[in-house]
Amino acid sequence: MDFQVIIDNLPLYFQGLWVTILLVVTSLILGLCLALPIALLATLKNRWVSIVPKAYIYFFRGTPLLVQMFMIYHGMGQFEAVHESFLWVIFKQAYACALLAFALNTAAYTAEILRGTMEQTAFGEIEAAKACGMSNAMIYRRIILPSTFRRALPAYGNEVIFMLHGSALAGVITIVDLFGAAKIVNARNFVPFESFITAGLFYLGLTFLIVWGFKRVERHWHAYLHPREG
Amino acid sequence: MSYVIDYLPLILRGMLLTVEVALLSLFISVVLGMIGALAKLSRSRLAQSVAGIYTTVIRGMPDLVLMTLIFFGGQILVNNIGEKLGLEYFDVSPFVAGVLTIGFIFGAYMTESFRGGILAVSTGEIEAGYAFGMTPIQVFLRITFPAMVRHALPGFGNNWLVLTKTTALVSVIGLQDMVYNAGLAGGSTRKPFTFYCVVAFLFLIITGVSDVGVRWMDRRYSVGVRKA
Numbered sequence A: 001m002d003f004q005v006i007i008d009n010l011p012l013y014f015q016g017l018w019v020t021i022l023l024v025v026t027s028l029i030l031g032l033c034l035a036l037p038i039a040l041l042a043t044l045k046n047r048w049v050s051i052v053p054k055a056y057i058y059f060f061r062g063t064p065l066l067v068q069m070f071m072i073y074h075g076m077g078q079f080e081a082v083h084e085s086f087l088w089v090i091f092k093q094a095y096a097c098a099l100l101a102f103a104l105n106t107a108a109y110t111a112e113i114l115r116g117t118m119e120q121t122a123f124g125e126i127e128a129a130k131a132c133g134m135s136n137a138m139i140y141r142r143i144i145l146p147s148t149f150r151r152a153l154p155a156y157g158n159e160v161i162f163m164l165h166g167s168a169l170a171g172v173i174t175i176v177d178l179f180g181a182a183k184i185v186n187a188r189n190f191v192p193f194e195s196f197i198t199a200g201l202f203y204l205g206l207t208f209l210i211v212w213g214f215k216r217v218e219r220h221w222h223a224y225l226h227p228r229e230g
Numbered sequence B: 001m002s003y004v005i006d007y008l009p010l011i012l013r014g015m016l017l018t019v020e021v022a023l024l025s026l027f028i029s030v031v032l033g034m035i036g037a038l039a040k041l042s043r044s045r046l047a048q049s050v051a052g053i054y055t056t057v058i059r060g061m062p063d064l065v066l067m068t069l070i071f072f073g074g075q076i077l078v079n080n081i082g083e084k085l086g087l088e089y090f091d092v093s094p095f096v097a098g099v100l101t102i103g104f105i106f107g108a109y110m111t112e113s114f115r116g117g118i119l120a121v122s123t124g125e126i127e128a129g130y131a132f133g134m135t136p137i138q139v140f141l142r143i144t145f146p147a148m149v150r151h152a153l154p155g156f157g158n159n160w161l162v163l164t165k166t167t168a169l170v171s172v173i174g175l176q177d178m179v180y181n182a183g184l185a186g187g188s189t190r191k192p193f194t195f196y197c198v199v200a201f202l203f204l205i206i207t208g209v210s211d212v213g214v215r216w217m218d219r220r221y222s223v224g225v226r227k228a
Helices: A004-008 A010-042 A047-062 A065-073 A080-084 A094-119 A123-131 A136-151 A153-173 A178-189 A192-221 B002-041 B045-060 B063-085 B094-120 B123-131 B136-171 B178-189 B192-221
Strands: none
Touching: A004 A010, A004 A178, A004 A192, A010 A047, A010 A094, A010 A153, A010 A178, A010 A192, A047 A094, A047 B192, A065 A094, A065 A153, A065 B136, A065 B178, A065 B192, A094 A136, A094 A153, A123 A136, A136 A153, A153 A178, A153 A192, A153 B063, A178 A192, A178 B063, A192 B045, A192 B063, B002 B045, B002 B094, B002 B136, B002 B178, B002 B192, B045 B094, B063 B094, B063 B136, B094 B136, B123 B136, B136 B178, B136 B192, B178 B192
C-alpha cells in the first residue's frame, strides 16, 4: 500500500468531495420541489389524472439510474430539435445532464414516499378537520402535509443516502466528483486499492454524517412520539 | 424503426447476460445474507462484530466504488497471491468481478432482511423444537427457516429489485450486458435515445415479472396465516 500518492492527491479528492456534495444537494432540492406536486396528483381519486404521476414514478423507480442518465447525456443529441435549440447548451454539459437525471430520479422515489405516507394519514384526523369546517386546501396545509413530512422523515433519510451513492455515477460521464477523482488517481498511478478505498472512506463519512443528521432532526420533529421523561 | 429490429438480437443477448449476473449474484447474496444474519444473532462477540462491520461498511459505500475496487484491485490481489504460489497469470473477468461484487454488496442488505425475519419468528416455536430434542441444525432447517421466509420476503423482494437495477453497473467495467450493447447499437446508428429506451423497457419487464413472482411466493408462504 502506498498512501503517499493519496496524500499528494488529497486536493483532488476534496475538489471531488465538493462536486459530489453540490450535485447531491442540488438534485435533492430540485427533486423535493418536483416530488410534492407529483405525490399530490398521484393521491387524487380521479384515475385519469393520477395515472400520469403514477406512470412517472413507475418508470423512474423501475429502471436503473445509469440508463436514465445515459438517456439524457447520450440520448438527447439524437434529436435535431434539441440540437438546434437553446436547450443544447444544457444537454451538452455532463454536469447539467447528471443533475437533471438525479433530480428526476430522486423526485420519483420521494414522491412515492410522500404518497405512501400521505395515504396513511389517520382518517380520524381528516374527519376532525372536516368537522371543524376546514376547506380541502386548509386540511392539506394544516393537517395532512405537516404530519406527512414528519412521518416521512426516516424513509427520506434512506433516500438521501441512496442519492449520495447514486451520485457516484456522475464519475462515469467525465464529471470529477469523488468517484471521478478516484478514477483519475488510479489511472495516473495505477493504485486501485488506495484510490478507491480513499473515495469509499469519504462516502462512508458522508453516509454517517447523513445518518447522524437525520437522527437529530427526527429527535426534534418526533419529540411527541418519545416517552415522557422525569 | 427497422434499425431497432436489426439490433434487437444483440440487446436481447445482453439481457440474457443481465439476468444471468442478477441470478448468480442473488444466489451469493442469499448465502452471505444467511451467514451474516446467523452471525449477527449468534452469541459470539467476534462473529457479531465481523458481521456488523460488513453490513455497515458495505451499506455505507456506493456500489460503483466497490465494484471498481474489486475489479481493478482484485486483479492485483489475485496475481500477487498467484505469484507467491507460483501459479500462472490469471485474468479476473468482468463477469466474475461483477457477480462477486453485486453478491457481496447485496449480502449485506440480505443480512438485515434475514435478521429481521429470524427475529420475527416466535421464540415459543423454537423452544418447542429444542424440547422435542432436535439439534440446532434441525431446529433451523425445520422451524426457524420456513417460518422466517414469510417475514423476510418483503425485504427480500425489494433487495432483488434493487439488485437487478444494480446489474446495469457491470457495463461500466466492460461487461457486455444490455446497457453496454445498447451503447454500441446507439453509437453505430446514432440513435442512442431509442436504444436506451428499449433497455429501460426491458428492465421494466424484468421488474414486472419479478413483482408477480414475489407476490406468488408471498401467497405461498402465508398459507398458514389468517387474514382479515
